[in-house]
Amino acid sequence: MIQISKRGELTRSKALLIRLLAIALGILACALITVITTRQNPLLVLQALVKGSFGSSRRSWIFFQNTAILLCIALAVTPAFKMRCWNLGAEGQVLAGAMATAACMVLMGRAGLSTAVIIPCMVVSSIIAGALWAAIPAFFKARFNTNETLFTLMMNYVATQIVAYFCVKWENPKGSCKIGVINQKTNLGWLPELGNKYILVLAVVALLTLFMYFYLNYTKHGYELTVVGESDNTARYVGIKVNRVIIRTMALSGAICGIAGLLLVGGINHTVATTIAGGQGFTAVMVSWLANFNPLSMILSSGLLVFLETGANELATSCGLNASFGDILTGVLIFFIIGSEFFVNYHVSFRSKKKEDK
Amino acid sequence: MEEKIPAVMMRDITKRFGSVLANDKCWLNIYRGEVLALLGENGSGKTTLMNMLSGIYFPDEGTISIDGKEVTIADPSDALALGIGMIHQHFKLVDVFTAAQNIVLGLPGKLDLKEASRKIREICERYGFDVDPEQKVFDMSVSQKQTVEIVKVLYRGADILILDEPTAVLTPQETEKLFAVLRNMRDDGKAVVIITHKMHEVESISDRVAILRKGHFTGDMLTKDTNAQEMTNMMVGRPVELNIDRPEPxxxxxxxxxxxxxxxxxxxxxxxxxxxxxxxxxxxxxxAGISGCGQKELLEAIAGLQPVEEGSISYIEDDGKHEELIGKDPLDIKKLGVALSFVPEDRLGMGLVGNMDLSDNMMLRSYRNGKGLFTNRKDPHHLAEMMVDFLEIVTPSVETPVRRLSGGNVQKVLVGREISNAPKVLLTAYATRGLDINSSYTIYDLINQQKQRGVAVIYVGEDLDVLLELCDRIVVLCGGKVSGIVDGRKTDKNEVGAMMTKLGGVSE
Known part of the structure; x- marks a missing residue:
């Protein structure tokens, strides 16, 4: 008979051990799958995983950059989640921010304004666009108690279509249905480089991480949103204006997504496309959950997910398989990581069923 | 007297939850044809012990025997097969189904509702239940739902019944009805266990009483050989004074x-x-009033949480100045300088945040006092530590989420915080509901201390005995109207009871 019982307090080191064990088992399972399907040396699997993210200094920088973007979006959804408001619209909010950034670059670039004017406009408009995209569902939730999960999810499609429309409208070269690199010759509106082209993104996200950590744990706003998340009635009981907190928190959530959009368009890609968020709005949900909504732990969880995904893709390539194989491996790894949470919370024991002979 | 074989024998039962020892080598005998009252303070392990008998938990150590034969109860179906049925505090019924549908739900075999209804009527007649098998559950009162739960386990052939605090949700009249049914079942040879901490109920219904203290079994005896004082002392582990103070205003x-x-x-x-x-x-x-007579709305209206259609609620300052409270939310009222504290009925749903620790819960009232954008975490932390010492709150630390505390300790946290604001007005709703004797008396003491400080205390209660001992005046509500206002020192239970059920209380 298998018996499952809830654990009491588990020490941090023990919980960490369980999680590390799960990752190790996950990698083992991936190795097994790879070996069975491709008959390659299992050591290759480990090697490919590491090579994916740290194979060269360029790869390492890209690894940190990808981690930073994922972390940025995870930071964005966290205050909403802490308020038990399931913001699944990060994808759309990033697109809104990206769209606003691209609009500034394209239109103001055409108008011949200088970078010193364009960049402040990009920053402000991307933040406002992201915030607005999240504040709309928040307003309806606060006012009419609509379901924010569905609403934010649907806003993603609206954002995608808006981006698609402008991609065609501003297409460059003509007839290609895509924008291409904006202001490639003039570099108007490109975010400045600090040392190299990766450091700016890392620095911005590092600051955001600290900001979010202090915001959630040490400010009145952070405290209010936690209370609202736990119980509407308790919040009203101490005089918190629940509707105001919901809209404010969601707007903050969207604003940070907007910054992610700004970084993606202004700092990294210098173009916009409907796929620019690339599903990271959803991966961010997992980053936030895995870190138990703690911004500092999110550095680790986002890094881990990026590492695994890059590694799995590298593994698929080095074994001569296509990207779908990488997806399968990522899926297996994530299954193990999420599965480990069960063992962190529950204790499983086996006991023999007593014979009823006497 | 002949030696009976117990229907249930539990021996050396131990159950741990993490590091918490819920039951430590407990013994218990349950006999057929008897009502056993299981007594103990909050968190003494009564419910856990019974949950092991009904298959919800599995004991870490110890043995359970039914009719002298050792058995393994791994899940609720094992328990039911052995004739053990438990009626929980929280009902598990499907609202849109009828009583009969709920009762047969999950049973194997062909679904024959007509036959089921017939069998249900038979059970009802036998024991004196009042249930209409065709009535939908959402149409039912709390006591009717409870009846359906009891019939459900009887229908499944249970002859050892466990009721977990069945009277907590019932009015005195409904309690009497329930007890009549339980006596019928006892006379029919069934074994009945009732978990409670109301002393007068123990005395009126049970034949035998078993007492737990902090997970230990402290003894059992025949009810007729003991008294409330002795049982209380055994529960608490030291002599307890059973009188409530009432200083003159x-x-x-x-x-x-x-x-x-x-x-x-x-x-x-x-x-x-x-x-x-x-x-x-x-x-x-x-x-005073039958539950749901407007008590909740009354307190919430004063606290600024309930929109008021008409009328006025004024706060009168010492110099006689009137401040209108209607139309103001709790924050506005606070800004007016009105020190109003409120202990709501639903502690974890309104007064406290279950997942936050003690010091964060202290902060609920004071978090706005921090500098600028930031909260001040130090003062609430000190306050929490002081309160743990002063009110003897049992908690591993002030960093423990309050939902992990037992009911009495949760209430102490809430009452303690509300009192620490040095209120002028203290509103309390069912302040001792679900609390054991010891915690209840702590709360009565705290209320009296506030009264002597000059606080206006409004105490919504359900236990008439307590209301009559504690309150100076009593407003009796009946169907949302004031049925009368009486002097707590001069009135009696009959007068208040009559006013509760009939406006003005004039009986024929």
Missing amino acids: EDSRPRIELKDVTVRDEEGLLKLDHVSFTAMSGEVLGI
């Missing part, structure tokens, strides 16, 4: 004045109908 002056307050709920039903009374400083004003 000093320097009383009007503090809160209600005039013609009328409130409708969200569905437009009249909850309060032109309610008028005045609460005085330095006095405990009781609010």
Whole structure:
């Protein structure tokens, strides 16, 4: 008979051990799958995983950059989640921010304004666009108690279509249905480089991480949103204006997504496309959950997910398989990581069923 | 007297939850043809012990024997197969189904509702239940739902019944009805276990009483051989004074004045109908009434949480100045300088945040005092530590989420915080509901201390004995109207009881 019982307090080191064990088992399972399907040396699997993210200094920088973007979006959804408001619209909010950034670059670039004017406009408009995209569902939730999960999810499609429309409208070269690199010759509106082209993104996200950590744990706003998340009635009981907190928190959530959009368009890609968020709005949900909504732990969880995904893709390539194989491996790894949470919370024991002979 | 074989024998039962020892080598005998009362303070392991008997938990150590034969109860179906049925505090019924549908739900075999209804009627007749098998559950009162739960386990052939605090949700009349049914079942040879901590119920219903203290079994005896004082002492582990103080009010002056307050709920039903009374400083004003008679709305209206249709609620300052409270939310009221504290009925749903620790819960009232954008975490932390010492709150630390504390300790945290604001007005709703004797008396003491400080206390209660001992005056509500206001020292249970059920209380 298998018996499952809830654990009491588990020490941090023990919980960490369980999680590390799960990752190790996950990698083992991936190795097994790879070996069975491709008959390659299992050591290759480990090697490919590491090579994916740290194979060269360029790869390492890209690894940190990808981690930073994922972390940025995870930071964005966290205050909403802490308020038990399931913001699944990060994808759309990033697109809104990206769209606003691209609009500034394209239109103001055409108008011949200088970078010193364009960049402040990009920053402000991307933040406002992201915030607005999240504040709309928040307003309806606060006012009419609509379901924010569905609403934010649907806003993603609206954002995608808006981006698609402008991609065609501003297409460059003509007839290609895509924008291409904006202001490639003039570099108007490109975010400045600090040392190299990766450091700016890392620095911005590092600051955001600290900001979010202090915001959630040490400010009145952070405290209010936690209370609202736990119980509407308790919040009203101490005089918190629940509707105001919901809209404010969601707007903050969207604003940070907007910054992610700004970084993606202004700092990294210098173009916009409907796929620019690339599903990271959803991966961010997992980053936030895995870190138990703690911004500092999110550095680790986002890094881990990026590492695994890059590694799995590298593994698929080095074994001569296509990207779908990488997806399968990522899926297996994530299954193990999420599965480990069960063992962190529950204790499983086996006991023999007593014979009823006497 | 002949030696009976117990229907259930539990021996050396131990159960741990993480590091918490819920039951430590407990012994228990349950006999057929007897009602056993299982007594103990909050968190003494009564429910856990019974959950192991009904297959919800599995004991870490120890043995269970049914009719002298050792058995393994791994899940609720094992328990039911052995004739053990448990009625939980929280009902597990499907609202849109009828009583009969709920009762046969999950049973194997062909679904024959007609036959089921017939069998249900038979059970009802045998024991004196009052259930209509065709009635839908959402149409039922709490006591009817409870009856369905009991019939459900009887229908499944249970002859060892466990009821977990069945009277907590019932009115005195409904309790009497339930007890009559339980006596019928006992006379029919069934074994009945009732978990409770109301002493007078133990005395009126049980034949035998078993007492647990902090997970240990402290003894059992025949009810007729013991008394409330002895049982309380065994529960608490030391002699306890069973009298409530009632100091004379000093320097009383009007503090809160209600005039013609009328409130409708969200569905437009009249909850309060032109309610008028005045609460005085330095006095405990009781609010009595059958549950759901507008008590909740009354307190929430004063606290600024309930929209009021008409009437006025004024706070009267020492110099006689009136401040209107209607139309203001709790924050506005605080800004007016009115020190109003409120201990709501639903502690973890309204007064506290279950997932936050003690010091963060202390902060609920004071978090706005921090500098600029930041909260001040130090003072609430000190306050929490002081409170743990002062009120003897049992908790691993002030960093423990309050939902992990037992009911009595949760209430101490809430009452403690509300009192620490040095209130002028203290509203309490069912302050001792679900609390054991020891915690209840701590709360009564705290209320009396506030009264002597000159606070106007409004005490909504359900236990008439307590209301009559604690309150200076009692406002009796009946269907949202004030049925009468009586002097707590001069009235008696009959008078208040009559006013609760009939406006003005004039009986024929």
